[in-house]
Amino acid sequence: MAYSNRYNNNNNSQSYAPSAPSFPGEQSQYTSAAAAAPNYYAHHSQSYPYGTTTTSSSSNSAYGSYGQQYPPSSSSEFPAGTHPDVIRSFQMVDRDRSGFIDENELQQALSSTYNRFSLRTIRLLIFLFKNPNAPLTIGPTEFAALWTCLGQWQAIFQRYDKDRSGKIDLFELRDALYGIGYAVPASILQLLVSKYDDGSGRRVELNFDSFVECGLIVKGLTDKFKEKDTRYTGSATLSYDTFMSMVIPFLVSYN
Amino acid sequence: MAYSNRYNNNNNSQSYAPSAPSFPGEQSQYTSAAAAAPNYYAHHSQSYPYGTTTTSSSSNSAYGSYGQQYPPSSSSEFPAGTHPDVIRSFQMVDRDRSGFIDENELQQALSSTYNRFSLRTIRLLIFLFKNPNAPLTIGPTEFAALWTCLGQWQAIFQRYDKDRSGKIDLFELRDALYGIGYAVPASILQLLVSKYDDGSGRRVELNFDSFVECGLIVKGLTDKFKEKDTRYTGSATLSYDTFMSMVIPFLVSYN
Numbered sequence: 335m336a337y338s339n340r341y342n343n344n345n346n347s348q349s350y351a352p353s354a355p356s357f358p359g360e361q362s363q364y365t366s367a368a369a370a371a372p373n374y375y376a377h378h379s380q381s382y383p384y385g386t387t388t389t390s391s392s393s394n395s396a397y398g399s400y401g402q403q404y405p406p407s408s409s410s411e412f413p414a415g416t417h418p419d420v421i422r423s424f425q426m427v428d429r430d431r432s433g434f435i436d437e438n439e440l441q442q443a444l445s446s447t448y449n450r451f452s453l454r455t456i457r458l459l460i461f462l463f464k465n466p467n468a469p470l471t472i473g474p475t476e477f478a479a480l481w482t483c484l485g486q487w488q489a490i491f492q493r494y495d496k497d498r499s500g501k502i503d504l505f506e507l508r509d510a511l512y513g514i515g516y517a518v519p520a521s522i523l524q525l526l527v528s529k530y531d532d533g534s535g536r537r538v539e540l541n542f543d544s545f546v547e548c549g550l551i552v553k554g555l556t557d558k559f560k561e562k563d564t565r566y567t568g569s570a571t572l573s574y575d576t577f578m579s580m581v582i583p584f585l586v587s588y589n
Numbered sequence: 590m591a592y593s594n595r596y597n598n599n600n601n602s603q604s605y606a607p608s609a610p611s612f613p614g615e616q617s618q619y620t621s622a623a624a625a626a627p628n629y630y631a632h633h634s635q636s637y638p639y640g641t642t643t644t645s646s647s648s649n650s651a652y653g654s655y656g657q658q659y660p661p662s663s664s665s666e667f668p669a670g671t672h673p674d675v676i677r678s679f680q681m682v683d684r685d686r687s688g689f690i691d692e693n694e695l696q697q698a699l700s701s702t703y704n705r706f707s708l709r710t711i712r713l714l715i716f717l718f719k720n721p722n723a724p725l726t727i728g729p730t731e732f733a734a735l736w737t738c739l740g741q742w743q744a745i746f747q748r749y750d751k752d753r754s755g756k757i758d759l760f761e762l763r764d765a766l767y768g769i770g771y772a773v774p775a776s777i778l779q780l781l782v783s784k785y786d787d788g789s790g791r792r793v794e795l796n797f798d799s800f801v802e803c804g805l806i807v808k809g810l811t812d813k814f815k816e817k818d819t820r821y822t823g824s825a826t827l828s829y830d831t832f833m834s835m836v837i838p839f840l841v842s843y844n
Contacts, residue, residue, distance in 0.1 A: 518833070519830050519833070519834075521834065522830070522833050522834060522837055525834070525837050525838055525841055526837060526841065528841060529841050551837070551840060552833075555832070555833060555836060555837070556829070556833075559829055559832050559833075563829070568828055568829055569826055569827060569828045569829070570826070570827060570829075570832070571824055571825070571826040571827075572824060572825060572826075572827060573823055573824045574811070574814055574818070574823055574824070574825075575774050575777070577810070577814050577825070578773070578774070578777050578807075578810060578811075578814075579774075579776065579777055579780070581810055581836050581839075582777055582780050582781060582806070582810070583780050584836075584840065585806060585839065585840065585843060586780055586781065586783060586784050588840060588843060
């Protein structure tokens with residue numbers, strides 16, 4: 335399996351060898367690379383080192399991130415080495431053997447393994463994993479990539495859900511997002527979780543579905559921003575049009 | 590009534606005298622000012638002059654735009670000169686006389702005058718018009734400002750709904766958004782309206798609710814971007830944190 339670096343940027347010259355995601359506080363075995371990289375996304379995480387997180391995927395292009403060249407021919411077959419369970423989950427819902435599944439079918443395909451995801455989360459998954467050249471459906475390659483991502487995120491979630499309650503709180507969310515590669519300022523996290531606040535005064539807790547939703551929002555916006563920050567400075571100069579075209583697809587897909 | 594300029598920016602030295610919104614193609618009576626201003630938001634509208642649109646409000650601060658100083662004491666009373674119908678609509682739903690109404694009450698208050706707005710549109714209205722220092726509720730001043738805005742947008746909508754069908758198409762949407770002060774590139778508009786596409790192949794048409802929703806998205810994002818483009822160049826340099834804190838509240842409020 336090929337691994338891409340923390341930010342899943344195939345064009346980034348800092349490509350790391352495969353490694354397990356590092357725990358915050360652990361010395362990364364890529365300290366030299368980590369130390370050389372600007373403290374960009376991690377600068378708000380004062381107690382964390384600039385960690386590396388690897389996100390494995392069957393192929394470099396499997397994530398279908400914005401800006402990546404996505405070879406159309408690869409999306410109609412499962413990547414070599416895809417687990418039979420993954421193939422089975424896909425085929426179970428792709429009854430007409432069209433090779434593509436829509437949001438309802440995706441929701442169903444994932445429900446054999448995960449608690450049912452909300453349609454909002456499903457739409458975000460499709461938005462971020464779809465072939466940029468294809469309509470809002472998911473084919474085998476996208477499904478395999480999405481499945482891999484969810485598996486990793488579930489491992490991270492479970493690491494922080496220490497009491498196995500199926501929920502994590504705001505602090506654990508921060509750590510978990512860091513575990514999947516994103517250092518998010520506390521103020522942004524407060525905003526993110528505000529919608530899960532039931533107003534009861536009890537502290538906010540997120541189940542896995544909500545965690546995935548938060549992760550996809552952070553991933554999607556961060557990846558888009560990074561495309562514009564080609565010199566990895568932590569800032570980007572955006573024209574009005576560029577700004578609007580980065581954000582509006584997100585808003586539109588989110589419903 | 591005091592008028593603020595096209596971009597509702599109290600700090601903009603180009604304040605215009607009151608005028609009716611200009612039709613695209615008409616010579617604006619502020620041609621000299623318009624010619625002097627950089628062709629910022631209108632540069633994609635090749636056939637349109639850099640028009641001015643006035644948005645009237647009972648007071649300069651009534652729109653509650655981001656970055657404006659919002660005097661807390663003014664939000665508990667209706668501005669002088671508020672139409673009795675507006676006051677009545679508010680009081681009808683503020684049964685406990687708390688002075689604030691929530692999203693369901695706002696939906697109800699507006700339904701006496703407009704076809705029922707979707708909760709999504711209501712939430713956007715609250716998000717953009719609320720007192721920045723207050724929770725997600727609307728007081729008299731905010732309600733009056735919101736009401737005024739809707740009245741103007743309805744006038745613009747009706748101008749472009751020439752056959753009185755209650756719907757406008759993509760081209761009319763572009764003109765109508767320009768009429769309320771925003772020059773939106775065609776590609777962005779395509780994205781915006783894609784969610785209203787029922788997949789039937791018929792061209793997409795928007796009712797007033799959907800038009801307001803689009804307008805609020807465009808208004809909200811554009812106003813936020815403009816806060817960062819203080820030199821009015823059409824570009825802004827944003828840090829990662831700033832970018833996230835501009836966009837995520839929008840995403841969160843949009844559900």
